[in-house]
Amino acid sequence: QVQLQESGPGLVQPSETLSLTCSVSGVSIHIYYWNWIRQAPGKGLEWIGYISSSGITSYNPSLKSRVTISEDMSKNQFSLELSSVTAADTAIYYCARHWSVAAPPDLWGPGTLVTVSS
Amino acid sequence: DIQMTQFPSSLSGSVGDRVTITCRASQSISTYLNWFQQKTGKAPKLLIYSASNLQSGVPSRFSGNGSDTDFTLTISGLQPEDFATYYCHQTYNIPPTFGGGTKVDFK
Numbered sequence: 001q002v003q004l005q006e007s008g009p010g011l012v013q014p015s016e017t018l019s020l021t022c023s024v025s026g027v028s029i030h031i032y033y034w035n036w037i038r039q040a041p042g043k044g045l046e047w048i049g050y051i052s053s054s055g056i057t058s059y060n061p062s063l064k065s066r067v068t069i070s071e072d073m074s075k076n077q078f079s080l081e082l083s084s085v086t087a088a089d090t091a092i093y094y095c096a097r098h099w100s101v102a103a104p105p106d107l108w109g110p111g112t113l114v115t116v117s118s
Numbered sequence: 119d120i121q122m123t124q125f126p127s128s129l130s131g132s133v134g135d136r137v138t139i140t141c142r143a144s145q146s147i148s149t150y151l152n153w154f155q156q157k158t159g160k161a162p163k164l165l166i167y168s169a170s171n172l173q174s175g176v177p178s179r180f181s182g183n184g185s186d187t188d189f190t191l192t193i194s195g196l197q198p199e200d201f202a203t204y205y206c207h208q209t210y211n212i213p214p215t216f217g218g219g220t221k222v223d224f225k
Contacts, residue, residue, distance in 0.1 A: 045154075045162065045205060045216040060213040061119075094161055102209045104152035106173065108161035 002026035004095050004109035012089075012116050018082040022095030022109060029053065029076055033098045035105055036069060036080045038091040046091075050098070051078055085116045120144050120208050124217035130225040135196045139220045141189045141206035150210035153182055153191045156219075157202045165204075166191065196222070 008020035022034065036048040049059035051069045059067045068081040082089060092113050096105035121144035131137050141151065149169035154162035164173045166182035169189060179194045193200055201224060206217040 044218050045207075047214045047216075058212055062213070096161075102150055104154075104164055104167050104207055104209055104214075105162075106164045106167075108163075111161050 002107055006095050006109045006112040012085055013118055014086055014116055015084055018085050018114055020080045020093055021077050024076050034078045035096045037094045037096055040091045087116050090116045119213055120215055122206055122208055122215050122217035124206055124220050128221040130223055131196045132225045133196055137193050137196055139191045139204055141217050143187045146186045147208045147210035149185050150208055151189045152207040154205045155202045
């Protein structure tokens with residue numbers, strides 16, 4: 001059974017870097033595409049970016065200057081770094097899988113709440 | 119970015135009702151349109167992909183239709199477990215974008 005699980009600090013200081021990891025079990029990250037998507041409390045969904053099985057990344061232009069998505073094949077994990085965070089980055093962060101470039105995410109982690117506050 | 123507009127933003131229904139949610143794209147997206155269901159405190163769940171294809175394991179009372187800019191999600195016979203928020207989602211181009219959501223609750 002394929003499962004995704006986000007992990008990382010629940011509280012980040014303003015202007016610092018948010019770092020999250022998604023651990024994948026049941027399938028190798030050598031296949032599929034792996035996304036980060038977020039949802040501000042009580043708000044809608046925003047795509048952050050993805051990394052492909054070959055390591056190619058694609059980011060939301062609205063966040064591109066602050067986002068890095070990377071992979072660790074040895075641990076079957078992929079990660080998100082979002083720099084220079086503000087309160088507007090407070091959200092539930094989800095990792096998710098999709099099977100091709102134009103396909104929707106079909107499998108999601110449970111999400112993790114990250115609060116940006118001093 | 120392609121803007122996705124859903125309406126209504128909320129609706130009230132009873133068990134057994136047929137309900138329809140509409141999603142409109144700001145430009146043509148062919149059939150690159152998906153629907154998700156999200157329950158409180160849970161991750162979104164994929165219901166429909168490519169406008170009309172039912173995701174594996176999703177009950178057949180859910181159906182999707184449309185192309186170009188106008189799409190619908192229909193629930194034929196609302197069940198208690200269907201009370202949730204529904205989002206449309208386009209993958210025609212980058213960045214993929216979501217509609218604002220339609221909350222379905224008890225009448």
